[in-house]
Amino acid sequence: MSPCRVCSHPIREFFDFERQPLSSAFPRPGELDQEYFFRLAVGMCESCTLVQLIDAVPPERAHHQGYPYHSAASSVMCKHFEQTARRFLETELTGADPFVVEIGANDGVMLRTCGDAGVRHLAVEPSGATGVRAHRAFFDVDAATRIRDTDGAADVVYAANTICGVTDLRPIFEGLDVLLAPDGVFVFEDPYLGEIIERTSFDQIYDEHVFFFTVRAVGALATRYGFELVDIERLPVHGGQIRYTIARPGRRAPSPAVADALRTEQARGLAELVTLERFAARVQRIRDDLVALLHELRAGGARIVGYGATAKSSTMANYCGIGPNLIPFVCDTTPAKQGRLTPGSHIPVRPVEAFADPYPDFALLFAWNHAEEIMAKERAFREAGGQWILYVPQVHIV
Ligand code: TYD
Ligand code: ZN
Numbered sequence: 177m178s179p180c181r182v183c184s185h186p187i188r189e190f191f192d193f194e195r196q197p198l199s200s201a202f203p204r205p206g207e208l209d210q211e212y213f214f215r216l217a218v219g220m221c222e223s224c225t226l227v228q229l230i231d232a233v234p235p236e237r238a239h240h241q242g243y244p245y246h247s248a249a250s251s252v253m254c255k256h257f258e259q260t261a262r263r264f265l266e267t268e269l270t271g272a273d274p275f276v277v278e279i280g281a282n283d284g285v286m287l288r289t290c291g292d293a294g295v296r297h298l299a300v301e302p303s304g305a306t307g308v309r310a311h312r313a314f315f316d317v318d319a320a321t322r323i324r325d326t327d328g329a330a331d332v333v334y335a336a337n338t339i340c341g342v343t344d345l346r347p348i349f350e351g352l353d354v355l356l357a358p359d360g361v362f363v364f365e366d367p368y369l370g371e372i373i374e375r376t377s378f379d380q381i382y383d384e385h386v387f388f389f390t391v392r393a394v395g396a397l398a399t400r401y402g403f404e405l406v407d408i409e410r411l412p413v414h415g416g417q418i419r420y421t422i423a424r425p426g427r428r429a430p431s432p433a434v435a436d437a438l439r440t441e442q443a444r445g446l447a448e449l450v451t452l453e454r455f456a457a458r459v460q461r462i463r464d465d466l467v468a469l470l471h472e473l474r475a476g477g478a479r480i481v482g483y484g485a486t487a488k489s490s491t492m493a494n495y496c497g498i499g500p501n502l503i504p505f506v507c508d509t510t511p512a513k514q515g516r517l518t519p520g521s522h523i524p525v526r527p528v529e530a531f532a533d534p535y536p537d538f539a540l541l542f543a544w545n546h547a548e549e550i551m552a553k554e555r556a557f558r559e560a561g562g563q564w565i566l567y568v569p570q571v572h573i574v
Protein backbone atom coordinates (compact mmCIF):
# COMPACT_ATOMS: atom_id res chain seq x y z
CA MET A 177 0.00 0.00 0.00
CA SER A 178 1.23 3.51 -0.79
CA PRO A 179 1.85 5.96 2.04
CA CYS A 180 -0.16 9.18 2.44
CA ARG A 181 1.71 12.20 1.03
CA VAL A 182 0.96 14.16 4.20
CA CYS A 183 0.97 11.79 7.19
CA SER A 184 2.63 8.63 5.76
CA HIS A 185 -0.16 6.26 6.87
CA PRO A 186 -1.45 3.74 4.30
CA ILE A 187 -3.82 4.88 1.53
CA ARG A 188 -6.80 2.60 0.83
CA GLU A 189 -7.53 2.49 -2.89
CA PHE A 190 -11.19 2.77 -3.96
CA PHE A 191 -11.02 3.30 -7.71
CA ASP A 192 -8.66 2.42 -10.55
CA PHE A 193 -9.10 4.21 -13.90
CA GLU A 194 -6.20 2.13 -15.20
CA ARG A 195 -3.99 3.45 -17.98
CA GLN A 196 -4.43 7.21 -18.49
CA PRO A 197 -2.44 9.88 -20.36
CA LEU A 198 -1.38 13.33 -19.14
CA SER A 199 -4.61 15.30 -19.29
CA SER A 200 -3.12 18.41 -20.89
CA ALA A 201 -0.64 16.75 -23.27
CA PHE A 202 -2.49 17.09 -26.58
CA PRO A 203 -0.36 15.25 -29.15
CA ARG A 204 -0.03 16.21 -32.80
CA PRO A 205 -1.21 13.48 -35.17
CA GLY A 206 2.40 12.34 -35.80
CA GLU A 207 3.39 12.20 -32.11
CA LEU A 208 1.25 9.35 -30.83
CA ASP A 209 4.21 7.08 -30.07
CA GLN A 210 5.52 9.64 -27.57
CA GLU A 211 2.50 9.71 -25.29
CA TYR A 212 3.09 9.03 -21.62
CA PHE A 213 0.65 6.88 -19.66
CA PHE A 214 0.36 6.11 -15.97
CA ARG A 215 -2.02 4.25 -13.66
CA LEU A 216 -4.69 6.67 -12.46
CA ALA A 217 -6.03 5.31 -9.18
CA VAL A 218 -7.40 7.04 -6.08
CA GLY A 219 -7.58 6.17 -2.43
CA MET A 220 -8.20 7.58 1.02
CA CYS A 221 -5.63 7.86 3.80
CA GLU A 222 -6.56 5.58 6.69
CA SER A 223 -5.47 8.15 9.21
CA CYS A 224 -5.92 11.77 8.02
CA THR A 225 -8.70 10.82 5.50
CA LEU A 226 -7.12 12.84 2.69
CA VAL A 227 -8.23 11.43 -0.67
CA GLN A 228 -5.37 11.36 -3.17
CA LEU A 229 -3.94 9.71 -6.26
CA ILE A 230 -2.04 6.50 -5.59
CA ASP A 231 0.62 7.09 -8.27
CA ALA A 232 1.66 10.58 -9.27
CA VAL A 233 3.28 11.49 -12.56
CA PRO A 234 7.02 12.12 -12.05
CA PRO A 235 7.69 15.90 -12.11
CA GLU A 236 10.01 15.69 -15.13
CA ARG A 237 7.06 14.26 -17.09
CA ALA A 238 4.31 16.41 -15.63
CA HIS A 239 5.34 19.80 -16.92
CA HIS A 240 6.46 18.87 -20.38
CA GLN A 241 3.42 20.09 -22.26
CA GLY A 242 0.99 21.95 -20.05
CA TYR A 243 -1.31 24.69 -21.24
CA PRO A 244 -1.45 27.89 -19.25
CA TYR A 245 -4.90 28.43 -17.84
CA HIS A 246 -6.90 31.13 -19.63
CA SER A 247 -9.68 32.43 -17.44
CA ALA A 248 -10.35 34.81 -20.32
CA ALA A 249 -11.89 31.85 -22.18
CA SER A 250 -14.65 31.98 -19.55
CA SER A 251 -16.36 35.23 -18.65
CA VAL A 252 -17.67 33.52 -15.50
CA MET A 253 -14.10 32.75 -14.35
CA CYS A 254 -12.94 36.31 -15.12
CA LYS A 255 -15.74 37.68 -12.96
CA HIS A 256 -14.93 35.16 -10.26
CA PHE A 257 -11.30 36.31 -10.03
CA GLU A 258 -12.31 39.98 -10.10
CA GLN A 259 -14.77 39.42 -7.26
CA THR A 260 -12.11 37.52 -5.32
CA ALA A 261 -9.79 40.53 -5.64
CA ARG A 262 -12.53 42.92 -4.56
CA ARG A 263 -13.24 40.81 -1.52
CA PHE A 264 -9.55 40.86 -0.54
CA LEU A 265 -9.44 44.63 -1.10
CA GLU A 266 -12.42 45.12 1.23
CA THR A 267 -11.54 42.68 4.00
CA GLU A 268 -7.84 41.79 4.01
CA LEU A 269 -5.86 44.42 2.10
CA THR A 270 -7.01 47.35 4.22
CA GLY A 271 -3.84 48.24 6.16
CA ALA A 272 -1.10 50.65 5.14
CA ASP A 273 0.64 49.52 1.93
CA PRO A 274 -0.80 45.98 1.74
CA PHE A 275 0.82 43.17 -0.26
CA VAL A 276 -0.89 40.26 -2.03
CA VAL A 277 0.79 37.19 -3.55
CA GLU A 278 -0.71 34.54 -5.79
CA ILE A 279 0.78 31.07 -6.16
CA GLY A 280 0.22 29.85 -9.71
CA ALA A 281 -1.56 33.08 -10.73
CA ASN A 282 -3.85 31.56 -13.39
CA ASP A 283 -3.87 34.31 -16.00
CA GLY A 284 -3.42 37.15 -13.56
CA VAL A 285 -7.00 38.49 -13.38
CA MET A 286 -7.07 38.54 -9.55
CA LEU A 287 -3.68 40.22 -9.21
CA ARG A 288 -4.36 42.73 -11.99
CA THR A 289 -7.56 43.80 -10.26
CA CYS A 290 -5.61 44.37 -7.01
CA GLY A 291 -2.90 46.20 -8.95
CA ASP A 292 -5.48 48.48 -10.58
CA ALA A 293 -6.61 49.41 -7.05
CA GLY A 294 -3.02 50.44 -6.24
CA VAL A 295 -2.13 47.37 -4.16
CA ARG A 296 1.35 45.82 -4.36
CA HIS A 297 1.11 42.34 -5.83
CA LEU A 298 3.24 39.47 -7.07
CA ALA A 299 2.69 36.19 -8.88
CA VAL A 300 4.84 33.21 -7.92
CA GLU A 301 4.77 31.19 -11.08
CA PRO A 302 7.59 29.25 -12.76
CA SER A 303 6.46 30.21 -16.27
CA GLY A 304 6.03 33.86 -15.29
CA ALA A 305 3.72 34.40 -18.26
CA THR A 306 0.75 36.07 -16.60
CA GLY A 307 1.04 39.72 -17.63
CA VAL A 308 1.65 40.75 -14.01
CA ARG A 309 4.78 41.18 -11.90
CA ALA A 310 6.09 37.65 -11.31
CA HIS A 311 8.68 35.78 -9.30
CA ARG A 312 9.62 32.89 -11.56
CA ALA A 313 9.80 29.93 -9.21
CA PHE A 314 7.83 27.28 -7.41
CA PHE A 315 6.64 28.51 -4.05
CA ASP A 316 8.84 27.23 -1.23
CA VAL A 317 11.02 28.56 1.62
CA ASP A 318 13.63 29.86 -0.77
CA ALA A 319 11.11 31.78 -2.91
CA ALA A 320 9.28 33.02 0.19
CA THR A 321 12.52 34.30 1.75
CA ARG A 322 13.53 36.19 -1.39
CA ILE A 323 10.09 37.75 -1.68
CA ARG A 324 9.95 38.76 1.97
CA ASP A 325 13.45 40.29 1.76
CA THR A 326 12.39 42.38 -1.25
CA ASP A 327 8.73 43.14 -0.61
CA GLY A 328 8.10 42.42 3.07
CA ALA A 329 5.49 40.11 4.56
CA ALA A 330 2.31 39.27 2.66
CA ASP A 331 -1.18 40.05 3.93
CA VAL A 332 -2.80 37.53 1.59
CA VAL A 333 -1.35 34.54 -0.23
CA TYR A 334 -3.89 33.12 -2.67
CA ALA A 335 -3.97 29.99 -4.85
CA ALA A 336 -6.77 28.78 -7.13
CA ASN A 337 -6.72 25.31 -8.67
CA THR A 338 -3.09 24.95 -7.74
CA ILE A 339 -2.66 23.42 -4.28
CA CYS A 340 -4.58 20.24 -5.20
CA GLY A 341 -1.90 19.52 -7.79
CA VAL A 342 1.16 20.02 -5.57
CA THR A 343 2.37 16.56 -4.57
CA ASP A 344 4.54 17.78 -1.67
CA LEU A 345 2.64 20.31 0.43
CA ARG A 346 5.26 20.77 3.14
CA PRO A 347 7.37 23.32 1.20
CA ILE A 348 4.23 25.38 0.58
CA PHE A 349 3.45 25.66 4.29
CA GLU A 350 7.12 26.21 5.20
CA GLY A 351 7.14 29.07 2.69
CA LEU A 352 3.93 30.49 4.14
CA ASP A 353 5.49 30.51 7.59
CA VAL A 354 8.25 32.71 6.19
CA LEU A 355 6.12 35.01 4.04
CA LEU A 356 2.80 35.54 5.82
CA ALA A 357 2.41 38.59 8.08
CA PRO A 358 1.38 37.70 11.67
CA ASP A 359 -2.27 38.33 10.81
CA GLY A 360 -1.96 37.37 7.16
CA VAL A 361 -4.05 34.64 5.56
CA PHE A 362 -3.48 31.88 3.07
CA VAL A 363 -6.60 31.45 0.92
CA PHE A 364 -6.87 28.57 -1.54
CA GLU A 365 -9.66 27.00 -3.55
CA ASP A 366 -9.88 23.62 -5.22
CA PRO A 367 -12.46 21.03 -6.28
CA TYR A 368 -14.36 19.71 -3.24
CA LEU A 369 -14.57 15.98 -2.61
CA GLY A 370 -18.10 16.41 -1.24
CA GLU A 371 -19.18 17.90 -4.56
CA ILE A 372 -17.34 15.26 -6.61
CA ILE A 373 -19.21 12.57 -4.71
CA GLU A 374 -22.53 14.41 -4.87
CA ARG A 375 -22.28 14.94 -8.64
CA THR A 376 -20.34 11.74 -9.35
CA SER A 377 -17.96 14.06 -11.21
CA PHE A 378 -15.30 11.37 -11.53
CA ASP A 379 -13.55 13.30 -14.30
CA GLN A 380 -12.20 15.76 -11.71
CA ILE A 381 -9.75 12.92 -11.10
CA TYR A 382 -6.74 13.24 -13.40
CA ASP A 383 -2.96 13.65 -13.22
CA GLU A 384 -3.00 17.34 -12.25
CA HIS A 385 -5.44 16.83 -9.38
CA VAL A 386 -3.48 14.89 -6.79
CA PHE A 387 -5.57 15.78 -3.73
CA PHE A 388 -9.35 15.88 -3.30
CA PHE A 389 -9.86 18.00 -0.22
CA THR A 390 -12.50 17.99 2.48
CA VAL A 391 -12.85 20.49 5.30
CA ARG A 392 -11.82 17.76 7.71
CA ALA A 393 -8.69 16.82 5.78
CA VAL A 394 -7.66 20.46 5.23
CA GLY A 395 -8.19 21.22 8.93
CA ALA A 396 -5.86 18.34 9.81
CA LEU A 397 -3.37 19.42 7.17
CA ALA A 398 -3.26 23.01 8.44
CA THR A 399 -2.74 21.88 12.02
CA ARG A 400 -0.02 19.45 11.00
CA TYR A 401 1.97 22.24 9.36
CA GLY A 402 1.49 24.74 12.21
CA PHE A 403 -1.51 26.73 10.93
CA GLU A 404 -5.24 26.80 11.58
CA LEU A 405 -8.25 26.52 9.27
CA VAL A 406 -10.38 29.55 10.19
CA ASP A 407 -12.97 29.83 7.43
CA ILE A 408 -14.45 28.00 4.45
CA GLU A 409 -16.75 29.09 1.68
CA ARG A 410 -18.48 27.03 -1.01
CA LEU A 411 -17.89 28.24 -4.55
CA PRO A 412 -20.03 27.37 -7.57
CA VAL A 413 -17.16 27.52 -10.11
CA HIS A 414 -15.55 24.50 -11.81
CA GLY A 415 -18.24 22.09 -10.74
CA GLY A 416 -18.17 22.97 -7.04
CA GLN A 417 -15.21 24.03 -4.97
CA ILE A 418 -14.36 25.13 -1.46
CA ARG A 419 -12.27 28.17 -0.61
CA TYR A 420 -10.25 27.58 2.56
CA THR A 421 -8.83 30.40 4.71
CA ILE A 422 -5.84 29.46 6.82
CA ALA A 423 -4.20 31.66 9.46
CA ARG A 424 -1.48 31.39 12.06
CA PRO A 425 -2.86 29.57 15.12
CA GLY A 426 -4.92 31.68 17.52
CA ARG A 427 -4.83 34.82 15.36
CA ARG A 428 -8.44 34.57 14.13
CA ALA A 429 -11.56 33.10 15.64
CA PRO A 430 -12.69 30.22 13.39
CA SER A 431 -15.98 31.03 11.67
CA PRO A 432 -19.06 28.88 12.38
CA ALA A 433 -18.91 27.78 8.73
CA VAL A 434 -16.01 25.46 9.57
CA ALA A 435 -17.85 23.59 12.33
CA ASP A 436 -21.01 23.48 10.20
CA ALA A 437 -19.15 21.94 7.29
CA LEU A 438 -17.48 19.38 9.56
CA ARG A 439 -20.90 18.30 10.83
CA THR A 440 -22.27 18.04 7.31
CA GLU A 441 -19.27 16.01 6.14
CA GLN A 442 -19.69 13.64 9.08
CA ALA A 443 -23.40 13.18 8.32
CA ARG A 444 -22.59 12.47 4.66
CA GLY A 445 -19.90 9.96 5.54
CA LEU A 446 -17.22 11.78 3.55
CA ALA A 447 -14.43 10.19 5.58
CA GLU A 448 -15.78 6.67 5.19
CA LEU A 449 -14.50 4.26 2.58
CA VAL A 450 -17.98 2.86 1.97
CA THR A 451 -19.11 6.28 0.66
CA LEU A 452 -16.28 6.19 -1.86
CA GLU A 453 -17.06 2.61 -2.84
CA ARG A 454 -20.65 3.66 -3.60
CA PHE A 455 -19.25 6.53 -5.66
CA ALA A 456 -17.12 4.02 -7.57
CA ALA A 457 -20.20 1.96 -8.44
CA ARG A 458 -21.95 5.08 -9.78
CA VAL A 459 -18.90 5.90 -11.92
CA GLN A 460 -19.10 2.51 -13.62
CA ARG A 461 -22.81 3.06 -14.22
CA ILE A 462 -22.09 6.39 -15.95
CA ARG A 463 -19.55 4.73 -18.21
CA ASP A 464 -21.95 1.94 -19.19
CA ASP A 465 -24.83 4.38 -19.79
CA LEU A 466 -22.74 6.84 -21.79
CA VAL A 467 -21.15 4.23 -24.03
CA ALA A 468 -24.54 2.58 -24.65
CA LEU A 469 -26.17 5.94 -25.49
CA LEU A 470 -23.44 6.99 -27.91
CA HIS A 471 -23.54 3.65 -29.73
CA GLU A 472 -27.32 3.77 -29.92
CA LEU A 473 -27.36 7.32 -31.31
CA ARG A 474 -24.64 6.53 -33.82
CA ALA A 475 -26.46 3.38 -34.93
CA GLY A 476 -29.48 5.61 -35.62
CA GLY A 477 -27.32 7.78 -37.87
CA ALA A 478 -26.91 10.75 -35.49
CA ARG A 479 -23.89 13.04 -35.71
CA ILE A 480 -22.31 13.73 -32.30
CA VAL A 481 -19.42 16.09 -31.57
CA GLY A 482 -17.65 17.07 -28.35
CA TYR A 483 -17.60 20.59 -26.86
CA GLY A 484 -14.64 21.91 -24.80
CA ALA A 485 -11.42 19.87 -24.72
CA THR A 486 -11.04 20.03 -20.93
CA ALA A 487 -8.41 18.24 -18.92
CA LYS A 488 -11.16 16.48 -16.98
CA SER A 489 -12.74 15.02 -20.13
CA SER A 490 -9.48 13.13 -20.70
CA THR A 491 -10.40 10.82 -17.83
CA MET A 492 -13.94 10.45 -19.18
CA ALA A 493 -12.92 9.65 -22.76
CA ASN A 494 -10.10 7.27 -21.86
CA TYR A 495 -12.00 5.48 -19.10
CA CYS A 496 -15.07 5.06 -21.34
CA GLY A 497 -13.00 4.18 -24.42
CA ILE A 498 -14.51 7.01 -26.46
CA GLY A 499 -12.49 7.95 -29.53
CA PRO A 500 -13.00 9.46 -33.00
CA ASN A 501 -15.15 6.46 -33.96
CA LEU A 502 -17.90 7.84 -31.72
CA ILE A 503 -16.97 11.55 -31.54
CA PRO A 504 -15.36 12.73 -34.81
CA PHE A 505 -14.08 15.97 -33.24
CA VAL A 506 -14.25 18.19 -30.18
CA CYS A 507 -14.33 21.97 -30.59
CA ASP A 508 -12.41 24.29 -28.26
CA THR A 509 -11.48 27.99 -28.12
CA THR A 510 -7.84 27.35 -27.10
CA PRO A 511 -5.60 27.89 -30.16
CA ALA A 512 -2.81 25.73 -28.67
CA LYS A 513 -5.13 22.71 -28.55
CA GLN A 514 -6.58 23.13 -32.04
CA GLY A 515 -5.15 20.89 -34.76
CA ARG A 516 -4.04 18.43 -32.09
CA LEU A 517 -5.67 15.32 -30.66
CA THR A 518 -7.17 14.72 -27.24
CA PRO A 519 -4.72 12.88 -24.96
CA GLY A 520 -4.99 9.09 -25.18
CA SER A 521 -8.40 9.15 -26.88
CA HIS A 522 -7.12 10.91 -30.03
CA ILE A 523 -10.21 12.91 -30.92
CA PRO A 524 -9.23 15.82 -33.23
CA VAL A 525 -9.61 19.28 -31.63
CA ARG A 526 -11.09 21.92 -33.91
CA PRO A 527 -11.90 25.62 -33.47
CA VAL A 528 -15.40 26.41 -32.13
CA GLU A 529 -16.35 27.71 -35.58
CA ALA A 530 -16.52 24.04 -36.64
CA PHE A 531 -19.41 23.50 -34.26
CA ALA A 532 -22.00 25.30 -36.38
CA ASP A 533 -20.61 24.09 -39.69
CA PRO A 534 -23.15 22.42 -39.80
CA TYR A 535 -24.55 21.85 -36.30
CA PRO A 536 -24.41 18.20 -35.17
CA ASP A 537 -27.49 16.40 -33.88
CA PHE A 538 -25.93 16.02 -30.42
CA ALA A 539 -23.08 17.69 -28.56
CA LEU A 540 -21.37 15.84 -25.73
CA LEU A 541 -20.46 18.58 -23.27
CA PHE A 542 -16.87 17.77 -22.27
CA ALA A 543 -16.70 21.20 -20.52
CA TRP A 544 -19.74 20.59 -18.29
CA ASN A 545 -18.21 22.87 -15.63
CA HIS A 546 -19.08 25.77 -17.96
CA ALA A 547 -22.51 24.37 -18.91
CA GLU A 548 -24.53 27.48 -18.20
CA GLU A 549 -22.15 29.83 -20.00
CA ILE A 550 -21.70 27.57 -23.03
CA MET A 551 -25.39 26.68 -23.43
CA ALA A 552 -26.31 30.37 -23.24
CA LYS A 553 -23.70 31.26 -25.85
CA GLU A 554 -24.73 28.38 -28.13
CA ARG A 555 -28.48 28.97 -27.89
CA ALA A 556 -28.75 28.74 -31.69
CA PHE A 557 -27.67 25.08 -31.53
CA ARG A 558 -30.78 24.13 -29.53
CA GLU A 559 -32.93 26.38 -31.68
CA ALA A 560 -31.67 24.45 -34.70
CA GLY A 561 -32.86 21.23 -33.05
CA GLY A 562 -29.54 20.20 -31.45
CA GLN A 563 -29.38 18.50 -28.05
CA TRP A 564 -26.73 18.47 -25.34
CA ILE A 565 -25.53 15.24 -23.76
CA LEU A 566 -24.22 15.55 -20.21
CA TYR A 567 -22.62 12.73 -18.23
CA VAL A 568 -22.59 14.42 -14.80
CA PRO A 569 -24.27 13.76 -12.34
CA GLN A 570 -25.64 11.01 -14.59
CA VAL A 571 -25.98 10.55 -18.33
CA HIS A 572 -28.81 12.74 -19.60
CA ILE A 573 -29.91 14.70 -22.65
CA VAL A 574 -31.06 18.33 -22.46
P1 TYD B 1 -11.29 24.17 -17.89
O1 TYD B 1 -12.52 24.83 -17.38
O2 TYD B 1 -9.97 24.73 -17.53
O3 TYD B 1 -11.37 22.67 -17.40
P2 TYD B 1 -10.12 21.67 -17.16
O4 TYD B 1 -9.43 22.16 -15.93
O5 TYD B 1 -10.81 20.35 -16.97
O6 TYD B 1 -9.27 21.70 -18.38
O7 TYD B 1 -11.32 24.05 -19.47
C1 TYD B 1 -12.31 24.59 -20.27
C2 TYD B 1 -11.98 24.23 -21.72
O8 TYD B 1 -13.12 24.49 -22.50
C3 TYD B 1 -10.85 25.06 -22.29
O9 TYD B 1 -10.06 24.24 -23.14
C4 TYD B 1 -11.55 26.15 -23.08
C5 TYD B 1 -12.83 25.46 -23.49
N1 TYD B 1 -13.98 26.37 -23.58
C6 TYD B 1 -14.56 26.57 -24.84
O10 TYD B 1 -14.12 25.99 -25.84
N2 TYD B 1 -15.61 27.42 -24.93
C7 TYD B 1 -16.12 28.07 -23.83
O11 TYD B 1 -17.08 28.84 -23.95
C8 TYD B 1 -15.52 27.85 -22.54
C9 TYD B 1 -16.06 28.53 -21.32
C10 TYD B 1 -14.44 26.98 -22.47
ZN1 ZN C 1 -2.77 10.93 5.74
